Amino acid sequence: MHLTSEEEKMLAGEEGYGVQKNMQILTALGEIFGAEKMIPVTSVQVAGVSYYNLGDAGLEYLDTLANKGARARVNTTLNPAGMDLENWRELGIDEDFARKQELVISAFVKMGVTPSCTCTPYLVGNEPRRGDHIAWSESSAVTYANSVLGAMTNREGGPSALAAAVTGRTPCYGMHIEKNRKPQVHVKIDTKLTTVPDYGALGYAVGKKIGPKIPILDGIEAAQVEQLKSLCASIATYGGTALFHTDGTASRENEKPAETLTITRADIQGALRALNDEAAQVDFVALGCPHCTLDEIKTIATLVEGKKVTREFWICTARQTMKEAEEMGYAQKIRTAGAKFACDTCMAVAPLKGRFSVLATDSAKACYYGRGTNDFKTRIGSVEECVNAAVTGNWSWCEAERYPADEPKDQRWSHMNLSPSLEALTRTRE
Ligand code: F3S
Numbered sequence: 001m002h003l004t005s006e007e008e009k010m011l012a013g014e015e016g017y018g019v020q021k022n023m024q025i026l027t028a029l030g031e032i033f034g035a036e037k038m039i040p041v042t043s044v045q046v047a048g049v050s051y052y053n054l055g056d057a058g059l060e061y062l063d064t065l066a067n068k069g070a071r072a073r074v075n076t077t078l079n080p081a082g083m084d085l086e087n088w089r090e091l092g093i094d095e096d097f098a099r100k101q102e103l104v105i106s107a108f109v110k111m112g113v114t115p116s117c118t119c120t121p122y123l124v125g126n127e128p129r130r131g132d133h134i135a136w137s138e139s140s141a142v143t144y145a146n147s148v149l150g151a152m153t154n155r156e157g158g159p160s161a162l163a164a165a166v167t168g169r170t171p172c173y174g175m176h177i178e179k180n181r182k183p184q185v186h187v188k189i190d191t192k193l194t195t196v197p198d199y200g201a202l203g204y205a206v207g208k209k210i211g212p213k214i215p216i217l218d219g220i221e222a223a224q225v226e227q228l229k230s231l232c233a234s235i236a237t238y239g240g241t242a243l244f245h246t247d248g249t250a251s252r253e254n255e256k257p258a259e260t261l262t263i264t265r266a267d268i269q270g271a272l273r274a275l276n277d278e279a280a281q282v283d284f285v286a287l288g289c290p291h292c293t294l295d296e297i298k299t300i301a302t303l304v305e306g307k308k309v310t311r312e313f314w315i316c317t318a319r320q321t322m323k324e325a326e327e328m329g330y331a332q333k334i335r336t337a338g339a340k341f342a343c344d345t346c347m348a349v350a351p352l353k354g355r356f357s358v359l360a361t362d363s364a365k366a367c368y369y370g371r372g373t374n375d376f377k378t379r380i381g382s383v384e385e386c387v388n389a390a391v392t393g394n395w396s397w398c399e400a401e402r403y404p405a406d407e408p409k410d411q412r413w414s415h416m417n418l419s420p421s422l423e424a425l426t427r428t429r430e
Helices: 005-012 017-033 051-067 095-110 139-149 158-167 196-210 225-238 265-275 294-304 319-328 330-336 364-372 383-392 422-429
Strands: 038-040 043-046 075-078 169-171 185-189 215-218 259-263 284-287 312-317 340-343 358-361 377-380
Touching (some): 017 051, 017 169, 043 158, 185 196, 196 215, 196 225, 196 259, 196 265, 196 364, 196 377, 225 294, 225 364, 265 364, 284 383, 294 319, 294 383, 312 319, 319 330, 319 340, 330 340, 358 383, 364 377
Parallel strands (some): 043 075, 185 215, 185 259, 284 312, 284 358
């Protein structure tokens, strides 16, 4: 791999151990993937922040880098940590875990990383422009950055993303090369999608059928931010792709691929059924996977107003978004009802195993981690259905069974607040 003289100096240790170590990681990665050179990055997002996943070995690694001069050169933000950094006691996190998690965050801060602790960095100021080369590691955010924002990033691991932050570079391979971003499957979506779970189910259905291939998703031009982030999370989780095109936007200049797939209402219902376990009662409700937008919080506030929740109910979001919700008066309504904000963290990276047994959520990705990481049974439904479960504790039906394919859904979600659509987003970014 060709390195510039500045990169050679980093590798030789002329900028200290912290930079040298990270340049070694990137050159090794570049050699493995056949990169010919490094490219500068404008933005980094680092996953692997929860002490639950890092353990003592991860903490020691971060500490060493921080103490040996590793510093971020570009705008770098963090994925969720294992706890709300301020209100961890309220969420039932024990003191030992909290102390270790604080040390992890301190090491990142010492390296100049912004402790935003969110999987939706694009909602809180880390929003790359179309064509920017970036190094992000949270899978849902990677897919959102490539597919919705039009930036270019591989799905980095935590260490390689941090290495990109410290050196300002990433090896040029994969999603950084235009010819690797061509669509491989034309997916015709032959059913109306309305809810956030619908889009999660779409990601599940497509991901299971095509794996990591790059699709054109034909028929989601009206999707809104909340639906798109759910789709990005789900398609990355269940299929592994880091990029999809949409018929009206990024793929306009691309030829339609020969391989085709049609997604019908039966596929969406099948996905919803697969994500729903048998369980009439829930003991944990979590919304915000990926982290809630302000509009989602507004919807939750409307739905819980005047009610009292009887089950542990987390609204996972970025701290910045929660503060905006406080300014708007939404947060107070949510807290009055007994629900809790889980800022800086989420239901997948917090140490929850053994505390709950049935999770209700609107997120297909949360079902995956709820089952895989925490051994929860899962129930997926709309935000209204989840709020109802938090209040009554009951989940007596499954959306896929309750709503037949021909039932018009639009009227049922009339008071759902959603952010701009993909079409609008694309217009404003052109
Ligand atoms: Fe975000 Fe946690 Fe879901 S990191 S995408 S809320 S699993």
